[in-house]
Amino acid sequence: MTLSGKAGLAVIDVQEDFCEPNGSLAVKGGRELAEVWNDLLSLPFAVKLATRDYHPQDHISFASQHSGKQPFADTLMVKNPENESDDPFTVTLWPDHCVQGTKGCEIIPELDQSKLTQVIRKGWDKRVEAFSAFGPAYRNPRVGMSGLGDSLREAGITDLFVVGLAYDYCVKHTAIDAVEHGFKTYVIEDATAAIDKSDEGLAKLRKELQDKGVTIIDLNSKELDAVRKA
């Protein structure tokens, strides 16, 4: 196969708070993928970006901001701050994580950042959750967009490969949004790690991605050969 245009690589949220041993929202097996991500960053992708979850201390997704609420166990319905009648989203409340200026917000040192062409910050708007690198899930109107869609289009990117953490949250939502933004989108599954590693969880996640038009591949897939030959 050949690519229809240029390929980009998005390495999602490879940050201390999403990795063991000290991360407040650590994904098992995350840090161990650093070599895989570095190998991918060595391929001739036209854009190689990383994202950082980049929250203010008083971010709405932190259970600590809501009295009596427990992380993981409690949820919150969050309306579009710019239109009360837009579809609201129920968000899981988390422990504080990836707070700007803290160690937990830093990209792990094992990732070779010298190969990155850009770093996208997300989750900086304290009013809304933002799993996707493109921006929060609201559509009417969109709020707090990262500008990633435009910057990829300006770079001539047609195909986006998504890897990183966590597969079932920010990787998933970034990939689904990438399809909506018009990119041919691939998740390289063995370059991701999920929070929910159960067979049922994985099956549901794969179906959701495929239903939304995301292609799930692995490191040996022909799509990556096309990038190597580009």
Ligand SMILES: [Zn+2]
């Ligand atoms: Zn977050």
